[in-house]
Structures are given as C-alpha cells and as structure tokens.
Amino acid sequence: MEQTIRVELSTTKKEKPKTDQLEFGRTFTDHMFVMEYSDPLGWHNAEILPYQPLMVDPSSMIFHYGQSVFEGLKAYLTPDGDAQLFRPERNLQRLNRSNDRLCIPPIDEKFALKAIKQLVALEKDWIPSTEGTSLYIRPFIISTEPYLGVAPSRHYKFIVILSPVGAYYKEGINPVKIAVENQYVRAVVGGTGEAKTGGNYASSLKAQEVSAKEGYAQVLWLDGVEKKYIEEVGSMNVFFKINGEVVTPALNGSILEGVTRNSVIQLLKHWNIPVVERKISIDELHQAYKDGLLEEAFGAGTAAVISPIGQLTWNLEHLVINNGNTGELSKNIYDTLTNIQYGKEKDPFNWIEKVNEPVRVKR
C-alpha cells in the first residue's frame, strides 16, 4: 500500500542567493518534506509543506537523548538542464542501517526516494547551475515523543530539507593539512560509528576545535581501542596510495560506509588500479612515508568528493605528501566522479538516478 504525498505550496517564494555567494548549509529552499511516525500507525502523514520552523515540545526526546539519524546527498544539474541524483538508494539503505542501530523504525526506502525526487523536482529552480554547485539534500529523522525516559521514542519525524551549496573548491581542488588525533576518539567498535547519528558529530567537535586552532583543516581519527589504526579523516573516509596500491581502512564496525568511498573503490577496480580494504596503522603509514612510498592521500565524501591531504602531522612530525600538491590519481578520481555526477561523462556504473524518472529499484 503506497502512501500518497499531500502537497501544500508556499504562497511566497524566497529570493535565491547569487551562485557566487553560496555557502554550505545556510540557505534553504521554499519547501520541505515531512512524514510522521507513531505507534501503532507506523510512518504516515507524508507531506510537502512550505519550509517552516518545527513546533517541538521541550521534553521531546531529541533534545535529551540524541536519538536521531541523518543522510546527506546532492542533486546536480546536467548540461541539458536535467536534475539528477548520485546513488541515492545507498543513502537510504544507510539511513535504515543507522535506524536499526538507533532503534528507530525503518522507513520504506522506495517511498522515501520517491518523496525526495518529488521535492527536488518541485524545487528544481533552486539547483544552482554554475561549475561545482549543487543542491544539498538532507534527510533526517528525529525522536519527538515528549518523555524524559531513556528508551526508544514512540514518535518520530522524517524530514527532508534542501540547501543550494557553492563549489567546495573555489579555486580548484586543493590539498589540506591534517593532524593525527591522539587524544579524542570519534567512535569505537560496539558504539555508533557505523551509523550516521548526531552523537558521532557532537563527539568530534572538540578535536576539530583544538586542531583548527593549530591551523589544521581536519583530524585523522585513529581507532578507539588501540589508538593505532586509521579510521577516517574529519567526516570523510580516507585513502592512501602506497607504492602504486590504494589502501583504505576496512569497514570494521566503527567506520561510516561512505557512498563516495564505495564509488572510489569501484572506479579504481574499473581502471585496474590495485585497491585494498584492510587495517592500516599510523605506524605503517609513517614507515611508508619514510621509505618514500606514500604517494598520495585523500579524504572522500559527498561534500568535497575528494579532498587531497597535502600534509599529515603526527607527534609534531610533518609528513608532506606529494610535495603538498594534489596527486594525479586523486585528481583523476575527482574529475571522473564529478563528471558523472554532473552528467558530463558516461555513467558505466548505473549510478545516476534522474529526478524526473520513476524510482528504479537498484541495490
């Protein structure tokens, strides 16, 4: 039984920001999608509404016990003026994996994708068209039961909001300085690191604040158990090219499985470039550096796509990678992924989902 989506159009339209003045995540479009959950109704009352504040009781569980999940993906405008999404079904699958970890009832992935496509189609004028810009899509679920008890909520809201975002790199893809984090921990096996839930990000703020003061763009997270194995970089997955082979930390239970990560791996395989998912320690990386074998390093995530690491600082030692420049492989991956996302290059992987076509079922 497919739900219908009630649509209430906004009577006023906001002014759209100039595309050269776009920031990340500060402007929102005219409409939003909202769906509610309650026992025993399940998910119901799907609506596209004018973008508006939520009325939330101060005792709502989201304000106290952090039961929430979210996703992040983008809509891109092709040279033909089509709106398209990049592997959205992966974000919705991950949302449901996050739901499971956080004891939130699963959503119907197909219906959620339909809702996202309908919302994006309605807001198509909001997708900026200049190089590197896009419409960021933020689906999220919050626990709204008014109850101060540590237990799964019995009420939720699933909401989708949209934000036009500028090019991540204003002057072309650009390497950053990263500090290896020795004190704070993002996640640990048995915790929520695999899930996209607020607490992981709240917990990461302190390390970022400290490292930002020291001039670093992000931190490289080590595992919470031995503080030895590399996990992620900032809010991105991380890759290293060592002696011709690309290495990324294996999914171990505390690493978020990125859509970009998976796409990078597939692309490398397609190119016949050796790529492995395995444990990699900071000591091994350091040794590879000393041996002159650490050729490239980069973060991978939806926001930046590829973020080259020009310098890695560990225990006061600065590892300068590829002379602080963007590596050739990093650049090729970036170009190919963004070309596919923007419809400028063929998509041999069936990654693209056109907004104006009915939802396809892919896994």
Place this chain on the structure above:
Amino acid sequence: MEQTIRVELSTTKKEKPKTDQLEFGRTFTDHMFVMEYSDPLGWHNAEILPYQPLMVDPSSMIFHYGQSVFEGLKAYLTPDGDAQLFRPERNLQRLNRSNDRLCIPPIDEKFALKAIKQLVALEKDWIPSTEGTSLYIRPFIISTEPYLGVAPSRHYKFIVILSPVGAYYKEGINPVKIAVENQYVRAVVGGTGEAKTGGNYASSLKAQEVSAKEGYAQVLWLDGVEKKYIEEVGSMNVFFKINGEVVTPALNGSILEGVTRNSVIQLLKHWNIPVVERKISIDELHQAYKDGLLEEAFGAGTAAVISPIGQLTWNLEHLVINNGNTGELSKNIYDTLTNIQYGKEKDPFNWIEKVNEPVRVKR
C-alpha cells in the same frame, strides 16, 4: 553583572496528576526557564515562561549533529513543607564539564542555580508530597544555529523543565536482574562518556532493547577498549560489596561522575566502611562470586537513588547476589540518602540547599 529573570506567568493552570498515578517524565509543570546564547552577546534573555513548545528551524544543529548536554536532579518536600534540593551545585558543575567537552559555552553556575530555585519556588505546588515522590528538574542545553555544518553552534538555548515524579519503588526498594553487555559499548576513553550528552544515551538504547527482550532491567557496561572492566549499570554508577569492602569503578574518562556515587562514597567513609575507587574487571567480580565474597551489588543514581542488583548474568551464567534480596548496606545507604533528601534526617554533609534561601556558594 547579574542578569535579571523576566517572568511571564501562565494564564491557565494545568490539572495536577494524582500522586498515586505519577509516572516518570511524562507530565510537566506550568512554567519553564529559558535563556539564550548567541555570539557576541553571550548568555542573555533569561525568562520564566509558560511551558510551551519550542519553535525550532528544521536546519537547527541539534537535529543533525547532536550538540547538547543535560542534567537531572530533584526537588523534595520536607515534613515541614519546605522545598529543597540535593547538591544542585554538583549538577551545574557537571553541566559545565559536559559543556566543555561538547564545545558549548559555559553557563554561570550561580545564576543557573538561582534560576532553578526561582522556577521551583514558583512551581512549589507541583512538588508531590507522598512518600518517595519528588519534582524532577531537567536543565538542558541545545544547539540552535540553523546551519548544516559540523562545527560548534553559535546559538544555544538553556532550558529548565520540571516534572512531578512518582516513587521509583512502588513496593519498597527492589532488586533487579542485570545482563553483562558483551557486544555494545556505551562509551570509550577519548569519547564523551564523562559528559551528560544525548549521544551517550542514544548509543545505549540498542543494548537495553535487546536485554529487555531477554527479561533484564538493564545492562552492565564494560569498558570499550578491553571489554573487561566494569563501568556503569544502565544509567547509573555501580558499587559492589566484596568481602566487607565496597568497590566502585574509578573515574577513568568514560564513566559519568554521579552525584549519588560521590554521596555514597562520602557516606561510607563517614560510617567507616572501607570503600575504594579502582578498576574492577568482570573476571574479578566473577571470582569473588565463586569464592562467596560478593555480598552486595547496586546501582546509584538520582532517579532510583539505590537500585540493588539481585542477579547478574554473564555469558549465560546467572550470578545470584545476596539470594536475590536487597542487601543490608544497600538498604542503609538508600534510607540515609533519601532521609537526608526529604529532610527527615540531619544533613551532616551540608548537601541540602533550601529553595527559599539565597544561593550559597559551595564547591
């Protein structure tokens, strides 16, 4: 420069629940306290307002990145009809420690205590008077900047709401069954376990859900690194009486420092009962049990005060403690703490803060 608190009284009064029908955390009083933070104003606009829903933008950081902290304490009615608090300055100190970990600007503890006392005094009629009932006080801070970026928020709200709560034990203090948690982890050193922040509770739901299905009241959390050392029980600190000596896990960076925990330790010292804070492994506990030396076990926290553990299940083995009955020491601690809280017994520790007296400065 002391802020003033603007007061707007509610024009209607809610009906108060019958004291024998009180649940925990479902009913809220007529008023709430709200104070805002923004750069560069700092904390400002302190108000007591009619209890009401918050209007929150869907892009507000609290819904996405979990930057929030909270506290929990109670107001008790004495036989003389006075309202009093139990060591509230400790909750506010802990709130500021949580703030620091979560990159939230500190609050003025003295002012916050003044605000809490003023709110409780205004709602004094809401403090239920029957045995074991109290008015639960929930101060919390949420990040409200409308911005989808992983960075500390530049806007916050500090809110205090009040909820009349029933007796935790309807038929006297009562032992529970606890399962040792081997899979999920509450917190890890370097993470946020020391702080009272939503993410810790969101992350704990899954283990509780699984163990509840198997008939357990709560789980016993082991450390996230070795899954070996005992940390907490549910949302309480934990104590064991082994061969005449009371042992509680030492504060190691991933354990919340409970106000009740500290009070139990002080009380035991006052009674000349040996008490130590140290690492204690589940193996050591198991050995003590086998040797017949595990005399009592209990959780300690504001909600239940003392929660005796009658059975501990570890790897399918059931450790029955004190024949599943409440231990004598557990009962004595419970009685003494609650008698002090309700003003039925002298307070040799200077723990009580009367609501109608000006704020005293104690540390």
